[in-house]
Amino acid sequence: MPEKVRIALDAMGGDQGASVVVPGAEMSLLRQPDMEFVLFGDRGVVEPLLAAHPRLGAVSRFVHTEVAVKMDAKPSQALRAGRWKSSMWRAIDAVKKGETDVAVSAGNTGALMAMAKFNLKTMAGIERPAIAGFWPTLTGQSIVLDVGASIGADAQHIVDMAVMGSAMARIVFNLDRPKVGLLNIGVEEIKGLEEVRDAGRILRESGLPDFEYVGFIEGSEIGRGVVDVVVTEGFAGNIAIKAAEGTARQFAELLRGAMKSTWRTRLGYVLARDAFAVLRDKMDPRKANGGVFLGLNGIVIKSHGGSDVEGFAAAVDIGYEMVRHGLLGRISHTLERYVRGAGDNIGAAS
């Protein structure tokens, strides 16, 4: 058996804080027993919960912290108030110091990214980090990035995201050569932002063995699962993933309402319950929980702030997988291969 995967938890992050983090981590531990944890948080809150979850407690170390980053704090405020001493900072710092392999937080995304960037710094060869999210599709899931780390992207950043996202896809989907597409719009007149077009050309010409570049895809195609990795800049990516989440929620709400309208539909609902369970399971946003910060010297996973125990457990699972299958090494490996093989193209486009 290899060494254990060591996970730092920001026990104060998220709308529910430790009351979701502690049982969520335990749920994940039961699935992957080769983990150990360091929890950062307020003693009065976390210690009783750890005592109530002895299986987690048995593989955890607890570190008291005085400060919790507020869910609505601006990144600059969070850095000012929380650097060195907040549970969020300390969880990231444990990764920086090599005490853990990954940090998981359900805290404020902007603060988490700001602290992660500040403390871990970007990987050699990567200018800007990105956040990768999961998008449920007809055939399973796709990875979409960037879903909000930064606004705008030049050709180089788009290419970097293709490299990083495909490394993640090789792990998560267990594929040798994931399919990568660039999100674009299909109105011919303007098809292809300059940057997207340049990035597409570079990717096509690079011929890397680590992923298959399949070209542009439109917003309506993501859910069909035609590619494993969808790359776009953070503004459009964030809006797209949220629009899809909102639409799925809205569809479910309309369906629920319609099924309650008459005795016939109610009876139909009872009979078809299994079908609805399948659908619910398939579209369950908790399964798609866990935004992966890519491009930093360390792995940080962002759980949705509002997620429940199961959702947080899914985020911890993702962190585990990323460590166990060597995400950072895979990214560096592709980057090196890429820089050696296709350096001229990069130079020409940037």
Add this chain to the structure above:
Amino acid sequence: MPEKVRIALDAMGGDQGASVVVPGAEMSLLRQPDMEFVLFGDRGVVEPLLAAHPRLGAVSRFVHTEVAVKMDAKPSQALRAGRWKSSMWRAIDAVKKGETDVAVSAGNTGALMAMAKFNLKTMAGIERPAIAGFWPTLTGQSIVLDVGASIGADAQHIVDMAVMGSAMARIVFNLDRPKVGLLNIGVEEIKGLEEVRDAGRILRESGLPDFEYVGFIEGSEIGRGVVDVVVTEGFAGNIAIKAAEGTARQFAELLRGAMKSTWRTRLGYVLARDAFAVLRDKMDPRKANGGVFLGLNGIVIKSHGGSDVEGFAAAVDIGYEMVRHGLLGRISHTLERYVRGAGDNIGAAS
């Protein structure tokens, strides 16, 4: 009774061309009898269809054209091959010459926008046109713009879109003071692209009586129907509306599959059929058909290329409404009021 609404039809536009356009126009005519039409297209194709639809034929004039713009032509190609003589150009030109009040086409969006811009020109005070689309929500529909006329938007263009979209919402939703929101992303660190933030400030300070500016909204909120008009630049807008369409289609497909899985779910489906019909109706993309080109000296409506008879009829309905309720006059009116009242703000931001 006021004068009839005069509609120019590009009878060759769309995947199915005249075989959808002619019956679609007739369907709309039966709902609004105070219309008359000028159809542009190939004699051999359109005349037999008009003969087979005598109610439409009775209020239509037909003009033979030699050229049909291809669905996959680039705008520059379309202009080169189709200016002066294509059915698309002639339909727009009828608006330009005051022979009709609106043009409706299911043709290639890029070509249609290029020809419309070239021929009609933008309104005084408007730099760039936008395409407004409909987004089905829990409470009805919202208008979203820009869904793909151009990429990127400065503060002034965003403000112009708020003015134009709200004029359209006053007509379509019969509201005195529609609610307008700017699409933004909720990651605090980067909340507010500079342009979006500036536009928000201008709109807040303008205090126009013609709409209520309610602030930023996120992608997940659009489907809840919290605002009547959602404003964003064309790349993100196009991707958002397509992502939502794709998700709704995918949800329906999963539901259909799940309902067929066992005899119990099949029986449940039969019993709950009414509920599914309600849902289908509510999410029917044909009802949301009809992109409205805003900011030009004339009204042009884009029907989806793949839409069926009912979808095309919905696009003609929209064209009728825009004319009947004076879209262009309303936009100009608000623009004038705005420029007079808030000129300093505009100057400061641009």
